[in-house]
Structures are given as structure tokens and as C-alpha cells.
Amino acid sequence: MFKRLGDTGATLTLTVDGKPIRARIGDTVAAAMLAAGIDHCRTTPVSGAPRAPYCLMGVCFECLVTVDGVGSRQGCLVPVAEGMKVETQLGKREAGR
């Protein structure tokens, strides 16, 4: 969906669901996922529908991901770091279970 304008700047590697992706220093987690062609970052707790970043400015909470074990982080506000472990958030709410 997105490409980089120029290949400027140093890169680093993080993993998304265990798969390594290259990112640029200065990327946020959400931007790095978009640049890597990852088309959604979570599924909703209500219907399980896939969602991808919508606003990229910290208000829509669609880019929620697990970062280094902490759930529901806003991917658009977290800068990437070498070796960071990102996981997509999956699963419907299981009310009454």
C-alpha cells in the first residue's frame, strides 16, 4: 500500500508475529508495518474483523498491537527499536466464557 520515497536513513530489524521486517530509524511501529506491506494489525473484539491503522495520529486506536509483551499499545505512537517484538492482536471477545 505504501512505498518509501527514498532509501535514506539507517535501518533496523524488528519482528512482527515472529517474522523479521526492516524498518527505518524514525519509523513508528504502525508506519513500519505499513511500509512492510502488513495489511492489518489487529482483529476486533466484537466481530473479529481485521483492522489497519486509520488516523496515524493517536486518536483512532485501530493500530493497537502488542509491543514487547505489553498489549494494546498504539502502534502509531511507539518508535521502532532494534529487536522489538511486535504481535498483532487477534481474537473475538469471549463474553460469558
Place this chain on the structure above:
Amino acid sequence: MNESYDLVVIGGGPAGLAAASTAARAGLATVLFDENPGIGGQIYRGITANPVRNRAILGEEYWAGTALAAEAKASGATIVNGATVWSLDASLAVGVSVAGRARTIQARRVIVATGALERPFAIPGWTLPGVMTAGAAQTVLKAQGLLPNGRTVLAGSGPLLWLLAAQMLRAGARLEAVFDTTPPLNWSRAALYLPDFLLSPYFKKGLALMREVKRRTKVRAARHIEAVGTDKLREVVVDGRRIPSDLLLLHQGVVPNVNLAIAAGIDHRWDARQLCFVPVLDADFGSSVPGIAVAGDGAGIAGGTAAAERGRIAAIAAVRALAPDAAVPDPQSARQRLQREELGRAFLDELYRPPKALRRPEGGTIVCRCEEVTAAEVRKTAQMGCEGPNQMKAFLRCGMGPCQGRLCGLTVTELIAEERGRTPDEVGYYRLRPPVKPITLGELASLPASEAERRAVER
């Protein structure tokens, strides 16, 4: 970071940067908190570390932010990025979380400069991956140098839509089309304000942008927009015409980001021209809560340059209250510049007033993205007797997901108002409470607790 400051500024866009600079230069101990990795807010996002080498892409308007950022850095204000403010109250205690640690900072004055967000654009399919706001595409272009590379469609109305189209075209993006949803009838009301607009700085800039975009891509008038796909966007349907697409960028203006201000107890009212809630403010942008001012677009939409002037005016008032002998710039000159910036606003508000059909959805269109609540459900519940957004939460959970109503609040208020024949002011907005941003229990637990607080929960 200290435990207390004379002035806490929340938000590092033009209003916050100008406010922090003005106050710090006058000698106030000033801290600026911003949740993003860098200062600049949305309009000057990425201004201190921009990967876009060709300055013409973003335009000179954008690079004007460099001076503001440099001024703030040189002013002596403490600037903290990656700082999430999750609470503010009438005692002027600011709850903030930085690098996984929460603390409470005591302020003598607070300037809320939390800016704007894009107005909800609830159309069928707007929750699909592949549908984003125009502002989102602009954000990654500014801060990360990312450009859409699939079949891209822009739809909506307002100055930002034209600016983004121009910036993307300059950067080499291919746009399938720009669909302009501005209702043609808006021109008749807007025309009343045309004389002022002709004198405003936005007139020439806006005209040049529209010409640039129209020269390089298809621009079509549109009324009905629909995003279609199952797991992601496959096509955009515009007035019945199907356009295979990978990315749909939506925009219909911006509205104040009110969450922190409302949670702090600041009175808001419905602005009938801008179709949103705005804080009730005095001439110095002071709010109904003593000691808290709201500057920038959070005080009502007026644009980035106006935001900086508002920030200065609010900061001068703070200095005069706390340090009457300190030398401050004359607020009159800031007020004059602000007036000039605001001159064309009525024209823009009337011209780009989004049509009812795109503000008040029907049927199965999702209104609350987080809890997947549809327009039909909200309308039916209002018809059954539900009188306001807070009661609506009990029926439908709308506004109770992670975004805390930011993406559905205005839609829900307008739908209830329409169904019950009330004004949006009578219907009101969601009751918002801290924390207004998510924090972990660990962060909360890391707050220093006094002996009395500890004893209060001991058995």
C-alpha cells in the same frame, strides 16, 4: 523533570510550541508534554527530523514550522516527547506517563493545546483495512517519507484534501481520482463571506493548490461514497460507479480534540457553524476551569498559523498572572495577526460544511468503530426514548471502546439530535473521565503515594 512547574503545556503543535516559548522566555518554569516521538503536532509533524529531502513536496507552509520548533528549543522550556498526558483536573495536577512511568506534575497554570482530529466520515466500509484518513497519509509522508503506491482514491472536502493531493502528486504518487463531496449549494451561503476571504492569506494559497491538483489529476464532484471489500478494500463505489482501489483516503474537515479538556471539567458548547463542540473561552483563551486555557485548534478550528498566535496570547496571560513584573510581548500584535488569520474562516466553514448525508449515516453503516455499533442501532435506540450519548452507552456500548468516543462522539450526538428533534447542545456529548489515554496498571501503581493515601486503602 521537576515535580511542579509554573506552566504545563500539553501538546507540541504550533499552539503548544508558541505558548511554551513565550512563557519560558518570560521566565516561567515551563514544561511541554507531547505524546508523539517528535514536536510539531500534526501540521508540522516530523519538522525536526524529516526524511523528505525535496522541500518542494511538503511546501513552504510546512517548513515555516522550523522556526517555531527552533524557538521552542532555544526558549528554555523543558520539552518532553513520548509523554502521554492521561489526566488533568481543577487542582491543576497533570497525570503524565513517560517511558512506562507515571507521575503527577503540579502546575500553577495549564495550557491545553491538544489540537484537532479529522471529523468522523462514517460511510459504508470505512472500517476496512485500506481506508484511512487523508491526514494519516499525510502523517506518514511527513514523518516517514511513505507514499501510497497502489490505486489511490481521495474523497471528501476541505483544504487539507487539496493540500494532501498536491503533496502526493509532487512526490510522484498516482491518484486514480479526487472525489469532491462539497455540496454545490454551500457556495450560496459561503458567498456572503467571500469579501473577507479574498483578503485572507488562504485565498491565494487555496486557489493555487486547487489549480495544481486539477491540472494533474481527475477531480469529480461526488455525493455518495462507499468502500467495498471483505477483508480489505477492493473498490470504491462513487454514486454507483465502481473504481477498483487499494487505498481510499477520506477527509471532511477537522474538529477540536476535546477529550482531555472535557475530562478536566471545562465547559463546552456546540458551534453551529463548525458543527462540533468547542470550549467556552475568554479573550485570553482561559476556560471555565480557573488556571486552564485552551489554545490552538482545540479552541475551535482556525488553522496552524492562528494556533500559534492563540498559544502566545494564552501564554502572555499566564505570565501576567504568575509574574506581573516579567517582560512579555504586547498581546495586541498577536491579536491583530490572529484576526487576520481568522478573516477567511467563515467562508471556509460555510463552503466546506459537510453535507448531512455524510455526517448522519443510516442503516448498517458503522458509527462506533471500536464497538461496531451501526447507525440503525443508534437511531432506533434514540427513537425508543434514549435521550443522550451517555444513556446510549448503556444500551449499545458506543463510545466505550479504546478510542473513548473520539471517532463516533459527534456522529452519535447528531444522530440522537435528529431522531429526537433536539439541538446538539441539548443532547450533549459523552461524559469523559480520566485516564483519557490508556496506561497500564503498572504505570498507575508506580505513582508515588503519600502515607495518607496508603492508609486510606489499608484494612
